[in-house]
Amino acid sequence: MTSATAVRGGDAGIGAPRPRKASGPSRGASPLVYLVALVVVGFTLGPVLYAVLGGFRTNAQLAESPAGLPNPWVLDNYIRVLTDSSFWSYALNSTVIAVVTTVVAVTFGLMAAYPLARYQFRWREPLYTVFVLGLLFPATVAIIPLFVIITRQLQLGNTWWGVALPQAAFALPTTIIILRPVLMAIPTELEEAAVLDGASRIQFFWRIVVPLSGPGVVTVGVLAFVASWNAYLLPLLLLQEDRKTLPLGVADFSSQYSSDTAGVFAFTTLAMVPALVFFLAMQRRIVSGLQGAVKG
Amino acid sequence: MTSVVRRSDAAPHTGTGVSNGAADRAPARSAARRNASARSGSGLRTALEVLFFVGPALALFVVFVVWPVARAVQFSFYRWKGFGPLEDFVGLRNYVTVLQDDVFVAAFTHNMVIIVLSILVQLPLGLAIALLLNRKIRGQGVLRTVIFVPYVLSEVIAGVVWFQLLQPQYGVIEGILGVVGIPGPEQGWLGTPDIALFTVFGVLTWKYLGLAVLLFLAGLQGVPDELIEAAQMDGASWWQVQRRITVPLLGPTVRTWAFLSMIGSIQLFDMVWILTGGGPANATTTMATYLINEGTKRYNYGIATAASVILFAVALVFALLYQFLVLRRDVAEADASARRGVR
Numbered sequence: 071m072t073s074a075t076a077v078r079g080g081d082a083g084i085g086a087p088r089p090r091k092a093s094g095p096s097r098g099a100s101p102l103v104y105l106v107a108l109v110v111v112g113f114t115l116g117p118v119l120y121a122v123l124g125g126f127r128t129n130a131q132l133a134e135s136p137a138g139l140p141n142p143w144v145l146d147n148y149i150r151v152l153t154d155s156s157f158w159s160y161a162l163n164s165t166v167i168a169v170v171t172t173v174v175a176v177t178f179g180l181m182a183a184y185p186l187a188r189y190q191f192r193w194r195e196p197l198y199t200v201f202v203l204g205l206l207f208p209a210t211v212a213i214i215p216l217f218v219i220i221t222r223q224l225q226l227g228n229t230w231w232g233v234a235l236p237q238a239a240f241a242l243p244t245t246i247i248i249l250r251p252v253l254m255a256i257p258t259e260l261e262e263a264a265v266l267d268g269a270s271r272i273q274f275f276w277r278i279v280v281p282l283s284g285p286g287v288v289t290v291g292v293l294a295f296v297a298s299w300n301a302y303l304l305p306l307l308l309l310q311e312d313r314k315t316l317p318l319g320v321a322d323f324s325s326q327y328s329s330d331t332a333g334v335f336a337f338t339t340l341a342m343v344p345a346l347v348f349f350l351a352m353q354r355r356i357v358s359g360l361q362g363a364v365k366g
Numbered sequence: 367m368t369s370v371v372r373r374s375d376a377a378p379h380t381g382t383g384v385s386n387g388a389a390d391r392a393p394a395r396s397a398a399r400r401n402a403s404a405r406s407g408s409g410l411r412t413a414l415e416v417l418f419f420v421g422p423a424l425a426l427f428v429v430f431v432v433w434p435v436a437r438a439v440q441f442s443f444y445r446w447k448g449f450g451p452l453e454d455f456v457g458l459r460n461y462v463t464v465l466q467d468d469v470f471v472a473a474f475t476h477n478m479v480i481i482v483l484s485i486l487v488q489l490p491l492g493l494a495i496a497l498l499l500n501r502k503i504r505g506q507g508v509l510r511t512v513i514f515v516p517y518v519l520s521e522v523i524a525g526v527v528w529f530q531l532l533q534p535q536y537g538v539i540e541g542i543l544g545v546v547g548i549p550g551p552e553q554g555w556l557g558t559p560d561i562a563l564f565t566v567f568g569v570l571t572w573k574y575l576g577l578a579v580l581l582f583l584a585g586l587q588g589v590p591d592e593l594i595e596a597a598q599m600d601g602a603s604w605w606q607v608q609r610r611i612t613v614p615l616l617g618p619t620v621r622t623w624a625f626l627s628m629i630g631s632i633q634l635f636d637m638v639w640i641l642t643g644g645g646p647a648n649a650t651t652t653m654a655t656y657l658i659n660e661g662t663k664r665y666n667y668g669i670a671t672a673a674s675v676i677l678f679a680v681a682l683v684f685a686l687l688y689q690f691l692v693l694r695r696d697v698a699e700a701d702a703s704a705r706r707g708v709r
């Protein structure tokens with residue numbers, strides 16, 4: 071992935087080739103810098119590590135010395151969560167909803183971005199503006215009617231689709247805004263060559279545009295996936311019981327067993343593992359995606 | 367935010383088509399170009415293709431974004447408990463109710479406090495960390511990864527963990543502060559009305575500082591080395607370089623961050639819902655928690671949607687003001703420097 075990106079030069083959404091890293095000759099690091107770095111790392115990772123370690127302790131240990139290390143280490147809490155079928159059903163729901171959201175948002179977004187980037191037609195800019203304006207409407211604004219529409223008119227209450235489709239819809243603006251310049255950047259010569267070879271624009275889309283927009287697609291895909299994976303408000307209103315996603319499960323567990331601190335830590339830790347693994351694997355994409363979306 | 371670099375996409379039409387059958391490829395290419403542009407113009411086929419490509423996205427967008435937003439506006443003019451027909455038209459009375467409700471006014475104030483605190487605390491902190499980290503140090507890659515971890519976790523997970531850390535008496539925060547000799551508030555950090563909002567803000571800072579640092583670091587990479595080297599040759603100290611060159615050049619990045627942070631603060635919901643649920647005694651309500659409370663607990667759909675329309679209006683006013691006052695300056699500056707020649 072990395073080498074492919076390097077060859078194509080520049081990440082998705084970022085127009086200009088990336089400037090050199092600022093690292094002047096006399097910019098070495100002093101001990102102070104390392105100290106600050108250490109404090110920042112401690113502040114950042116402290117709570118996460120505490121939760122991970124807390125899961126290996128008993129409630130008695132936690133009460134006795136809140137800041138201590140596991141002694142002895144207990145696997146009980148983690149085993150309890152891992153053998154709990156509701157944990158796995160939360161994880162399954164989260165995964166399915168995030169995958170559907172991502173696939174729908176990326177497929178529809180890429181298709182829509184294509185004519186908005188490369189066709190000449192009268193309604194192009196107004197149409198683009200409609201999608202851009204979507205950025206101004208967070209799901210919060212429309213949440214009550216969304217709830218009514220999805221549960222009554224569409225009969226999709228408490229289903230995977232009922233959450234995934236609106237999430238994909240709200241991911242469309244970002245997707246299209248990031249993908250449009252990516253598609254614009256595909257050289258005109260390629261299109262001309264394809265036309266000379268007798269390809270229609272639809273064929274050009276499938277054979278050239280889709281393969282060439284790989285890095286951009288990964289970026290918007292990751293953004294949509296992470297947003298869906300972390301979403302709380304919409305699932306909170308729409309999903310019940312065995313359809314709940316991980317964030318809902320975590321919140322439930324935490325309020326039901328709030329005195330079982332060790333259990334809460336174990337549950338939370340296991341719930342954050344998928345997000346962390348995914349982040350580490352996709353780090354470059356997430357970061358470049360955010361920067362690209364923000365740079366403007 | 368929307369000004370993603372726009373490259374001219376259309377074929378420049380420089381091929382004049384004068385060349386008639388010379389040995390090179392030019393005629394064929396310009397023919398293809400003419401052909402392409404001619405096809406772009408041919409109405410029906412283009413319209414159908416556009417429909418094919420944009421249709422699905424547009425349908426999804428209309429059903430799940432445009433329609434609900436329109437319905438929100440509609441609901442806000444009715445008294446409606448969520449069942450039966452929508453017939454009790456009350457005009458603007460829901461808006462009056464919301465705006466006169468002390469809880470909503472307090473919620474709005476809390477949103478504003480979070481916005482101001484973010485700018486006052488997270489901006490300098492993020493900037494300082496980014497400046498310090500923007501040099502060759504060992505483990506820089508790891509550092510950037512670590513800093514970003516809280517941002518990737520969901521607000522719910524972060525909130526649940528912090529909720530446990532902040533428990534009164536047996537929470538670890540009180541334990542640590544107790545060692546230093548600072549007693550925690552009696553009702554706990556989240557249970558004391560005067561402190562709760564600031565505690566929530568502290569957790570938000572933990573979660574979102576990484577994003578600020580990351581964006582600022584990206585902005586710093588755009589500062590040309592030559593400028594810094596030149597200043598150093600002229601005898602500028604590290605501090606002077608940062609103050610006179612780096613930070614001013616970081617302006618656009620900072621302003622973009624500030625914009626995102628503002629919009630996020632206006633919509634704040636998840637973290638508050640998990641940490642305090644808006645309590646104690648409505649000390650941490652936000653506009654979003656207010657409208658969810660009205661909508662899902664009291665079934666006052668009219669009131670809730672009126673509040674959501676107000677939330678949108680607030681966000682819009684902020685966005686427009688910001689665009690007008692701050693971002694416009696960036697554009698003007700860019701124009702000016704373009705006219706002056708690239709500096």
